[in-house]
Amino acid sequence: MEKLKKKAVSLEAFVCLIVLIGSCVSVARIMGPVNMINTIMGTAHDLLLNTVFFIMGVAVLAGALSEILSEFGVISLINKLLYFVIYPLYRLPGASALAVVTTYISDNPAVLSLAANKEFKKYFKNYQFTALTNLGTSFGMGFIVSAFMIAQGGLLKESLFKPVLLGNLGAVVGSIVSVNLMVYYSKKYFASRGELDNQEVADKFTLETREIRRGTVFERFLEAMLEGGKVGVGMGMAIIPGVIIICTTVLMLTNGMPEGGYTGAAYEGIGILPIIGAKVNFILKPLFGFSSPEAIAFPITALGAVGAAIGLVPQFIKEGVIGPREITVFTAMGMCWSGYLSTHVAMMDSLNYRELTGKAIFSHTIGGIAAGISANLLYSLFC
Known part of the structure; x- marks a missing residue:
């Protein structure tokens, strides 16, 4: 998008400085300036090594798989078979089911490898x-x-299969809400630009045919696999800024001081978000069924990294903070909100729709809340 022009020095320059300096000073007074800087750098470094490169590996594998499925017509088959199931729920083509499967078995950015596939x-x-x-x-x-x-059923000394299954159903409800809201906003956006039906390929002949590579079956398989993996590398690089910047911020606001005080290690923080959770527990309990305000740390941490969020669960169980109901809600919200603050910006940017990022985040915020509420209701009905 073309950038706008503005006066070189304006009020927002001073506001920006005040907000940045005020935020840094406030955190430094709690953690200590040296510890704060070390924690920021350490968290960013650890996220790069253990989260970003993991996601890149997932994107490479997902990209290779998507190209293979495309080359041999599996995507076309899925589109035809699941259209009448997917479209009524999501108002998307049947091929969208492949995005559900690939992200479920991997991670959010896996959908980018699919999105880059022309077929x-x-x-x-x-x-x-x-x-x-x-x-x-x-x-x-x-x-x-x-x-x-x-697997946490061992700590609770009861089977958690049913609560987790209900949590998955709650995530489905959340996805329906989120996607339909996003489709609504997108439709208005493209209608205003006169590009509602503008597709690269839209004629019936193209939809009834597919492009394939030249060569033997083995050559086509090998070329598709390698080209798809190459796309995955590019997608993995594209998400680095969003993951490191946003996830570091969310984790520092969520995690508290470790036992023994601050050391400047990665993943330390000032623990503001759980305190806020305690203040609004009167709302959280009827909506999500949380028996303790500490439970709010899970969905909030999941906003930045669901891998970090599930790491909270064993300790919560040992402390008696959560039970099967919370596991149901955690499963639904953990899936639906799995690091979306740290990946949504980068994903929308990779799709070249940065201007719709705000709508996407708002829609998914509502979807995640709907996932938690529906999971709580499903637990009350069936457990």
Whole structure:
């Protein structure tokens, strides 16, 4: 988008300085300036090594898989088989089911590898394509979250299969809310630009055919796999700023002082968000069924990194803070909000729809809340 011109020095320059300096001074007074800087750098470094490169690895594998599925017609088959299931729920083409599967078994950015695939993209209108971010994020790391939660049954000394299953259903409800809201906003946006039905390929002949590579089956397989992996590398690089900047901020606001005081280690913080959770627990309890205000730390941490959020669960169980109901809600909100603050900006930017990022985040915020509420209701009904 073309940048606008503004006066070289204006009021917002002073406001920006006041906000930045005020924020840094406030945190430094709690943690100590040296500890604050070390924690910021340490957290950013650890996120780069253990989160970003992991996501890049996932994106490479997902990209390779998506190209193979595209080359041999699996995406076209899925589009035809699931259209009448997916479209009534999400108002998206049947091929969108592939985004659900790939993100569920991997992570949010896996949908970007699909989105970069021309054979996948051709099924979407402009206003539908932007909602892929919300659809993919709704199921990110779903398998990992679900498997981890079920494994906590040993600590609670009861089976958590049913609560986790209900949590998955809650995430589905949240995804429906999030995607439909995003489609609504996108449709208005593209209608105002006169690009509502502007597709790269929209004629019936193109939708009924698919492009393939030249060569033998083995050569096509190998070339598709390598090209898809190359796309995944690019996508992995694109998400680095969003993950490091936003996730570091959220984690520092969520995590508290460790036992023994601040040391400047990674993932230390000032613990403001759990305090806020305690203040609004009178709202959280009827909506999500949380029996303790500390439980709010899970969905808030999941906003930045669901991997960090599930790490809270064993300690919560040992302290008696949570039970099966919270596990149900955590599963739903953990999947639906799996690091979306740290990946949504980068994902929308990678899709070249940066101007719709605010709408995407708002829609997904509502979707995550709906996921938690529906999971709580489902637990009350079936458990």
